[in-house]
Amino acid sequence: MLVGCFTLILFRRDLHTISFLVGNGLCEGINLILKNIVKESRPMVRAYQYTDYGMPSSHSQMAWFFAAYTILFVLFRLHHNRDSVFEMLWKVSTLLSVVVMAALVMYSRVYLLYHSWAQVLVGAVLGVVLGVSWFAVVHLLLSPFFPIVVSMSVFELLMIRDTSLIPNILWFEYTNARTENRTRSRKLVPMKSQ
Template identity: 40%
Template structure:
């Protein structure tokens, strides 16, 4: 606390989750800072998807994402390697949590897209995979550009996140999803469903929705004729 601070007040700390510093003289510093917030946007997307779709695969992916963060937290405590600059946040830097987070997301979505999703047009699969990989690469680069992590810390984070995503997908696909009883009262109360085995899920949902819309229209027309 400095001499100018009012008496009785303690020093305040910032929330590092959204507090990203950058060099204003860097022409792309601000862009990198916003890109670095991608994990926060992904968490919001997870919660939104789960709240409105109640899909088992998405729920398990979020659980895996959180476990992945727990693995990163433990790894940092074990390795205890400092960040390249002391003034950018507290805690250790090996492995990079941002890099491990986005690597898990990109790898899991890529595997799930290739193994489970089907589209009418083949171009969608490579586009989705490329977009996820590009996002992960940009976030990882932003951590180096903003001096929050060394290249080695970022590479290790990317590697750990990718490996864990593959292991988590195998666990979900072979153990967790088959073990969940969707007819259990709790699952039914939560409206939990598993669409991972349904081919072309977008087409399936569209056709079922349109069928119900047509049925309701016919019902309305019949009532008006009465």
């Protein structure tokens, strides 16, 4: 997952993506601290496990962190055409998908005997609380400073960008790429005929 996040940051270079990765790191750090405080063993001890502590489940916590953050991001940040049936359908399907995936991760940890139900439920609650909290921090506290951050020379050099004011980044990038392709193809036609 870490490789995927870094790849996403490398290609997106967006402060929201970077903020999400920071939130993931904080969530994982909190989980590690809690495991070493609670020190509750797993239902089945395996010889090859890194740690024998299972409370709270880090997989469950991270899955529900992702689900909570994604749900809030879709509901509060992505809005293009609110009256569109298609937009409502893809939002509902996205929200249901992340909830189902988080629930499947939670169930799989119990099914494989890596965690008890109590461990995955505590992980889920903690993940939701941290996901909601981190979204609030990013959306309410950090986002107002994003324009200042991206105007700094080091962030300009790294081509870090802020897409906070764009209501639907997917639509924005799609229409801009389509317009740019049309412009470039018109420029290429006269060059090919010479």
